Amino acid sequence: MAMAAAKGRVLPLLAVAAALAAALLYRAPFSKVSGRFPLPRGGEGRADQRDRRRGLPELPAPATGGGLRHAHLDEPGRAEWEGFSTGTRAAAAGGITTLVDMPLNSYPSTVSEETLKLKLDAAKDKLHVDVGFWGGLVPENALNPSALESLLNAGVLGLKSFMCPSGINDFPMTNSTHIEEGLVTLAKYKRPLLIHAERIPDVQNEDGIDGELDPKAYTTYLKSRPPAWEEAAIKDLQRAMKDTEIGGRSEGAHIHIVHLSDAKTSLGLLKDAKQNGARVSIETCPxxxxxxAEEVPDGDTRFKCAPPIRDSTNRDNLWEALLDGHIDMLSSDHSPSAPDLKLMEEGNFLRAWGGISSLQFVLPVTWSHGKKYGISLNQLASWWSERPAMLAGLKKKGAILPGYRADIVVWKPEAQFHLDDSHPVYHKHRNISAYLGKQLSGKILSTFVSGNLVFAEDKHAKAACGAPILAK
Incomplete structure (x- = not known):
């Protein structure tokens, strides 16, 4: 068989031929975008069935590689949770060509120029896909413009903050004042601020958690973190969002709400802010x-995350908001840990570490569940590629266009597979993923990063040929 070299490992030419043939058949769904914000609203709206009429789902069809902004690659300091090598190998196997690493769960957290350098040193020769970096907005630097500018000048693509305790000691929570002041600095750079928008309300509802509830019951965890937490945080952001409007104090800055769960009041507040001209975007997660919530087994702490997975009506409402363009994009929120921290034998939702391990599965999960709602390949590519690339300011990624990076995933949308014990999983710890045991559609055939074949036929290229991405 004829072979083609893929930067360190010889992989079959068949995969390259499949990519080229499919690329000729498939027209990229993107138009060239100038500038970064505001994000395009709604893409093509409700699912366009033209892809199916052309028969493309029956063919191996490429889409641009997903730029997953929200993934925790926990080096340095916590490589036993996830590392650059394992995380980026999982990404490549899942058809993901670009990650942006979160600033916390590693140690130390990425909150300064010096700690960013530690990240870059830890990533050297370990990247199987391209990786950018978010910096952290914390009380220590939020009111210190020179410290923030040093971090931004060092190359982070934007900043991330928590409005509630993060669980990481060197990444404390911020309040609305910290956020408003940080946005003033970000406005000069036209880079986004990602916000974990949960805050304990000043007044808790009487139906909240009490000491007698069963910690193994998922309903107990739901009551401990109700939608009112998201609502309280977003209400606190009202002035900050208004500051991003034209003529506002932080004009040029951009607020991005990560992993929205509440599809009712919280989403409504954000829709109003957008309508009034605030530079705000929203993501949710697969x-x-x-x-x-009705499907989460009691004691199965693999499903614990923050904000929590809510009921089926809320899930349907999230899909509706995504399809209508009120939610702009998707992200993995890949947040693994060491297995012992999940307390899977104990099953205590209140004490277990929160986070869904998902990086390798997010594209097929979105496609498998989205088919019920009539999603198209165009929408999948927009939610996972085009808009995330715009958010991160990656001007040569997110589209199949002349002059762009050749980041391509070749997959077979209708091919089904079962995530059983025999399915290869490249996360650091396969047993902590809530997706194990599920039947999915959308098999990844091969993944290209900047034209290099990094994954094909369930094998990775031997050399790690991804590169760090720094803002200029």
Missing amino acids: HYLAFS
Whole structure:
């Protein structure tokens, strides 16, 4: 058989031929976008069935590689949770060509120029896909413009903050004042601020958690973190969002709400802010679209995340908001840990570490569950590629266009597979993923990063040929 070299490992030419043939058959769904914000609203709206009429789902069809902004690759300091090598190998196997690493769960957290350098050193020769970096907005630097500018000048693509305790000691929560001041600095760079928007309300509802509830019951965890937490945080952001409007104090800055779960009041507040001209975008995650609270088994802490997975009505409402363009994009929120921290034998939702391990599965999960709602390949590519690339300012990624990076995933949308014990999983710890045991559609055949074949036929290229991405 004829062979083609893929930067360190010889892989079959067949995969390259499949990619080229499919690329000729498939027209990229993107138009060239100038500038970064505001994000395009709604893409093509409700699912366009033209892809199916052309018969493309029956063929191996490429889409641009998904730029997953929200993934925790926990080096340095916590490589036993996830590392650059394992995380990027999982990404490549899942058809993901670009990640942006979150600033926390590693140690130390990425909150300064010095700690970013530690990240870059830890990533050297370990990247199987391209990786950018978010920096952290914390009380220590939020009111210190020179410290923030040093971090931004060092190359982070934007900043991330928590409005509630993060669980990581060196990544404390911020309040609305920290956020408003940080946005003033970000406005000069026209880079986004990602916000974990949960805050304990000043007044808790009487139906909240009490000490007698069963910690193994998922309903107990739901009551401990109700939608009112998201609503309270977003209400606190009202002034900050208004500051991003034209003529506002932080004009040029952009607020991005990560992993929205509440599809009712919280989403309504954000829709109003957008309508009034605030520069705001919203993401949700596959686990909120795939699972519902009614389906989570008691004691199965693999499903614990923050905000929590809510009921099936909320799930349907999230899909509706995504299809209508009120939610702009998707992200993995891949947040693994060491297995012992999940307390899977104990099953205590209140004490277990939160986070869904998902990186390798997010594209097929979205496609498998989205088919019920009539999603198209165009929408999948927009939610996972075009818009995330715009958010991160990656001007040569997110589309199949002349002059862009040749980041391509070749997959077979209708091919089904079962995530059983025999299915190869490249996350650091396969047993902590809530997706194990599920039947999915959309098999990844091969993944190209900047034209290099990094994954094909369930094998990775031997050399790690991904590159770090730094803002200029």
